Amino acid sequence: MNFVFTIVVPVYNEEDNLLRVEKELLAYTKIAIKPTKILFVNDGSKDKSQEIIETICNRNTEFSFISFKENRGLSAAIKAGFDYTNTELVGYIDSDLQTAPEDFNLLLEHIGTYDLVTGVRANRKDSLVKNMSSKIANGIRRSFTHDGMDDTGCPLKVIKTEYAQRIPMFRGLHRFLPAMILLQEGKIIQIPVQHFPRIAGQAKFGVWNRLLGPLADCFAYLWMKKKYINYTVSKQG
Template identity: 80%
Template sequence: MTYQFTIIVPVYNEEENLERVESELLKYLKIATVSTSILFVNDGSSDNSQALIEAICERNDAFEYILFKENRGLSAAIKAGFDHVDSELVGYIDSDLQTAPEDFNILLEHINSYELVTGVRSNRKDSFVKNMSSKIANGIRRAFTHDGMDDTGCPLKVIRTDYAKRIPMFRGLHRFLPAMIMLQHGRVTQITVQHFPRMAGTAKFGVWNRLLGPLMDCFAYLWMKKKYINYEVAKSSKQKL
């Protein structure tokens, strides 16, 4: 079957969440506004996540997976997903399900007018420290990128796949997806989505990941922006078969 939309689900030691992930994504597939498949990207989990993922994919035709040999980080997992999919649209959601798969339909309503539609988490159900560090990090990032985005850390996005595949990902660049789409002269917008407390498992990001790490990544982004190659072919002698 050919799918229009692929949802990437990065996984790192989320065995406590995966059965709920399966249940919620199956519910979403029944109400999805476009034909949708699911791609788990197991980022070298050391728990029982892979066995659960394989069982989920075995019993659900619309689910498949990629397994890394070792842990490489969230940006690598997202990049691998972008490289793997062949659907017209691609998105991703965290396996902690602090955002709702059903909200993909809200983002998809706007994708015809944009190259990337990203969620903005409303009434966030996180700790004070996590919320404040995220606000500060977003402020620093906006000062560097001028992307106008309020919440690039929101793990709910829909992107045109041809644009996603041209993003030169590096570690930490998942925070800069809107800015990297804008470097391609793509249009971006943000839409309010739901947010929920983590129900199981443990968070993979601390203050360093949310604050000091992103500050360092901003300098990497500036280097990338200076060196980024962007072009459009006006005419070609090559004909399609």
């Protein structure tokens, strides 16, 4: 099959979720509007995640994986997934499946016109503290980036791979993907998607990760924006 779309799934200690990930993503490949494959990125998990990932990949040709030697964080896992993608389009979803794989079809409908399509979580099913800290963090980030996005932390995105692979590597990358596409003079849009409570495993982000950490990352983004190199080749011979 000639695949067009790769879904990157970052994994860190998600042994209780992975069989459900397999079931739901395999079901999605049957209804996807673009031929789709899945790439697990194991971010140095210390549980049985790698063993389960290899079992899944051995029995499903649509699944493959890369595995880090040690834990490097969500942004590193997402960036590695982008770098190891060889399809026209790339996206990602968290392995906790608080967003629905079938909603990728909503995003894919717009990717022809846009270079990044991100979900925005409607009726979020998180705690009050988590929702409020995310809302504040998103407001701070928008004031720095002017990207117009309401929910850059939504773990459901589709990007043209040529744009994704030009994004420079830095911690906190996952919060700035729309802004990094704008730096490339790309077009972005947000689309409402479903959201569900986490039913297994442990959340990897606390108040520090969602609020104070992103504030520090905003200053890093401003520095990068000032130094960012962007060019277009008009002729080659």
